[in-house]
Amino acid sequence: MIRGLSVILYFKIMSKKIVILASGDGSNAEAIMRHFDSSTKIEVSSIISNNRQAGVFDRAKRFRVPCLWMDKNSFESDVVLDFFLTEQPDLIVLAGFLWKIPASLVQTFPNKIINIHPALLPKFGGKGMYGAHVHRAVKESGDTNTGITIHYVNEYYDEGGFIFQAQVEVVPADTADTIAQKVHQLEHKHFPVIIEQLLTQ
Numbered sequence: 001m002i003r004g005l006s007v008i009l010y011f012k013i014m015s016k017k018i019v020i021l022a023s024g025d026g027s028n029a030e031a032i033m034r035h036f037d038s039s040t041k042i043e044v045s046s047i048i049s050n051n052r053q054a055g056v057f058d059r060a061k062r063f064r065v066p067c068l069w070m071d072k073n074s075f076e077s078d079v080v081l082d083f084f085l086t087e088q089p090d091l092i093v094l095a096g097f098l099w100k101i102p103a104s105l106v107q108t109f110p111n112k113i114i115n116i117h118p119a120l121l122p123k124f125g126g127k128g129m130y131g132a133h134v135h136r137a138v139k140e141s142g143d144t145n146t147g148i149t150i151h152y153v154n155e156y157y158d159e160g161g162f163i164f165q166a167q168v169e170v171v172p173a174d175t176a177d178t179i180a181q182k183v184h185q186l187e188h189k190h191f192p193v194i195i196e197q198l199l200t201q
């Protein structure tokens, strides 16, 4: 029993830690938790959400990952920095997180914060370009492809260095909703794998 406990503690201490920030449904957070669920090397140690109603809370519960709610004042104060300094994550993953990351956090964790954007940046990025807004803009543009961009986070929306992009075709029959579905499939397929690569390379 004691030996079993020591083994668990050993893996806990040795494993790399991911903290996810999510504002909404959390399907990407779930794909990441599922991917690392049985890993002894990488774990999702916690999730932070700014939205008490977010679907990500239920998803986190199913994977027994602590999910914390943080209000805007805390997020923009030293509370968030203190949390991350205590937690010491190896990677901070924004998975549909809508608030801008404070400069203090970006500076304290250089190249350790990544985001997924549901389009091929630098197109369809920047302030206000999130979720359905992006997919509607893609539809209206008449572009024949869209995709995902996984990138580092800096002080500006969607401007950090690219890590990975993948494309999917947009056909005339597509609506903003079907584009969103195609993009989500790409996200779930690639995001956990890219995270694993970043943490093991």
Ligand code: GRF
Pocket: 022, 024, 025, 026, 027, 028, 029, 095, 096, 097, 116, 117, 118, 130, 131, 183, 184, 187
């Ligand atoms: C994803 O499309 C992601 O690219 C964007 O927000 C969406 C979040 O979806 N940043 P979900 O909450 O993971 O389902």
